[in-house]
Amino acid sequence: MSFNIGLSGIRAAASDLNITGNNIANAGTVGFKSSRAEFADVYAASVLGSGSYATGSGVALANAAQLFNQGNISFTENSLDLAINGNGFFVTSNNGALSYTRAGYFGTDANGFIVNNNGENLQGFGVNAVTGQINQGVQTNLRVDTRSADPNETSAVVTTLNLNSTQTRPEVYVQQYDAAYAASIATAADPANPTPAEIATAEAAALDAARSTFDPTNSATYNSSTSVNIYDSLGNSHVMTKYFVKNDANSWDMYVLIDGRDIQSGVEASDPAFDPLATTRFDVDFNSVGELTTNQPYTIAGWVPLDSEGQPTGATSPVDDLTVNLTGSTQYASSFAVTAVSQDGFTTGELAGLEIDDTGLLVARYTNGQTRVQGQVVLATFANQQGLTPLGSTAWAQSFSSGDPVVGAPTTGTLGSIQSGALEDSNVDISEQLINLIVAQRNYQANAKTIQTEDAVTQTIINLR
Template sequence: MAFSTAITGLKASTTELDVTGNNIANSSTVGFKSARTEFSDIFATVVVGSGSANSPGSGVIVSDIAQDFTAGTIQFTNNNLDLAIDGTGFFQLNDGQGGITYTRAGGFELDKDGNVVSKNGNFLQGFGLDAAGNRQPIGNLAVSQKESPPKATSDMDLSFNIDSRATPSNLAYDPDDSATFTFSTTNSTFDSLGNENTIKFDMIEQGAWRERQSISLIDFAGLGLNAGDSFSLAGGTISVVAAGTPPDPALGQIGDDTTAANFASRVAAIFNDAATPLQNQVGWDNRIREVSDDGSGNLEITWAASAADVRPVVLNHIDTVGTGTTTALTNVNTQDPFFAANKVESYAFSVPAPPLTGTNPFITIGATQVGINTTMSASDIVDEIIKNTNAILSANPEIDTITKDSSTGQLVITYDPELGDEPTVPVSSTNVTGLTIGAGSFDETGDNSYQGVYQMHALFNNSTPLNIGRPPQPGSGLTTSEAGPILLTFDTTNGLLQTVNGLPVSATGSAPSITIAGADPANPNNTISLDLSGTTQFASESIVKASTQDGFTKGDLIGVTFSAEGVMVASFSNGQNSNLGIVALASFENQSGLQPVGDTAWSATLASGQAILNPPGTGLNGQLRSAALEQSNVNLSEELVALIEAQRNFQANSKTLQTENQVTQTILQIN
């Protein structure tokens, strides 16, 4: 009996030595999990006559070699395909023949077909992803995309600040001359073949001026004007009625007796009538501020300063009664493209033949008094006022200049253009009799609508003007936009973007989208949507605040990495990334029931239960660490102590066997 008991002890100790030795041997094996030997005693009994108090036992047996699934230390590497699980879970591997195993050893690589495989060639399992990013069934994880196709730019976001302190230029726009624009920025774009191009945006601040055009008639006498005919002017319609019917300017009418000599005055009367339909007609260019007769038979068109993008007005005659043809009658000449936007008032001083009389006479101009004497002529009085210009300007800041008209001798007061048409400084005389101050022969209305107005030009590859939504000229008959500048306006009280191409910015600051056409030579049908939200006009340096676009050229695969959530991401040389799949991690109801199968892997058993597969970071699964490996969880210090204990147990059982042998020998020697 004692021999058998000692032998079981030797066997158990030998197994313990084997387990401990195996742990020590795999102390550097990636993903290895240590084991411990668990023992149970052997107790033999009989049915009859047994008594537990008198039974010595029959020895020991190894009841289990238990796995310790405590996580090992995570060590970082330089290989993005090295994966470590920070928490619970196992990688699922498929040998390609239907064999499924599970491991914590995350040293993976790519095979010749781009599959992610373990060191022994088993395929790492994961969830596929469709184009929308939805998870697909479990399968082999693979780098299926070796290049990234080009994408044409379709969306651009651009915001900038234009320094409100910048001085507008009165030079004609030249894209090659920075002196002709206020601010410029160039942005890269890509066409549908992946070619990189540029779009240059030039901003031109509108100065304190308006454009005035003079329209001279061509062969008006040969028209054969008849009642029922009409004229089109900047999108508005002027109808012709019979001379016997008094034309009504409020209805936009002129008589069929209209001649070249009186045409301009009659059209001006239509425009200036408070009830005229011309200004209210659909299609009429409402940027026109004044229509007048220049006194020489020419029709003068004065645009609002905020127009900023003036195109010549064409006058057409529609011969409805006669041939039914349309004839252009105008020769357009721009008299003064930089006609001042200041309000101008002129005053005529008149002195009668008898001398002036009065004691201590003076002229009052706003808050300034200018002394005169009764011997002065009208011209002398104006000269005396001019001598006091500095004092007048200092006391009346709304006045920009005071001059004397060289041809009429009148006093001309020009106001600050920023004040528009509001200011009027009174001019009067005091303590003088005989002096008359009257309005002069001309008055110009002020116009401060230019403030915060910018032309925005877009040039493709610094040369070709792009179509960015410029509206067609009113009256042209065109219905689509054309190449050329559009207008941006800013709120001068807070510097925020106010309108884009005539459309208002929302209360939340979202700017209307600009559609850019013609920026993709490879596919003319492609357009780019430009968002200028966040653009401002503050009194600070002109800068680009944000600039993005969604196009890119063709790219080659340069690497693969994994996110903490297990997403396999392919990176390409064009800066793009593509999600190729998600690593699947397995968890078990009883991981201690897993069966070791070698190569640091386990297989599922009835005791462990079936694997539950989820992405990292969900359910019971830990997160994934890329470029990292989980080291063995073997504690060498503990294993060396366990080795000594196993050796001691073996020696003790050997001693038991030796002692039993000596006892037996003694018995055999008894005579």
């Protein structure tokens, strides 16, 4: 009996050594979870029980339990290296066969799919091609779309600015206005006493004459200007410039040109055929406390995008619903200043980088400054993690004991968060494992001594005469 007891002890100590050695061997394995040997004593029992004074029959390895406590997180330079901070496993697929891992070595294959270092596809939620929203609950192989980002034509330009209330009308404007007014009044039936209608006619003629002096190439014909880049439907960049000319105490003319051309005719401002009276102009009025009173926004219709040679770019022509909004602009006694400007268009963009946030959203960043969500990494958890079946390569498979996986987005429920550009280290404590080696060695030696002692006793009996 003692031989068997000692032998069981040696086997148990050897198993302990194997488990401890495996832990030490994988101390540098990303996502590895250490194991521990769990032993149970053995008693021989008959059908009616083992009795009150049963002696033990040795020891058996009851379980090699894996410890799923958190490992340290080390940061890397690869945005597709992922670490889980908290509960959960990455889900990977090998042609439909699912496995679960904490090792976050990920990259892309030749087709753009995100795979681990074993070539298995990382699972996640895809994106609805129409709405651009995450398809919650529908797992798929995550893929990085490397195509260029589509351009978006500008439909709205929003500018907030201050027009200097102390500025006066341009000198050439005043001169032309006065001359035209005097000339018109001179044609009245009684120039010394013109009728209200004749005065109104003279003022209209004078205003047209004054406005005809506007010349975008001559800064003496306007008070202030500001520009912003806008985009057509093909992503071509154009420059929209707004010119402001004061025509009364609280009233301004705003002229709008695109690429230095009249919006309707496409004539360049430097061309003799350029007609200031026919170009796009809007009234900008303020009240006595400097607040904008003109209804917003202004609408520009009929713009035909042209290239630098004045030829159509092939973009949408005309671009509909192009608006200019000055809401929030003021007229105070301070220098002209643009405090905010924005527009909703952008050119085409190439993929510049990938980012994965703590909720698992895969965000593509493009050279045009835009971002686009391309999917969401999912995590899985189990009611009994100890019941998972080890597959090797730091992966586990679902088993009957583990229960079904609960799959969801990171940070939801009991699932942890994801750290991009990082990996989870092995949770092996080398100091603890070295001590375990010493203990297992002592156990092995002690059980061998049991066998040696039993052998000596047996030999004594054999030697009896």
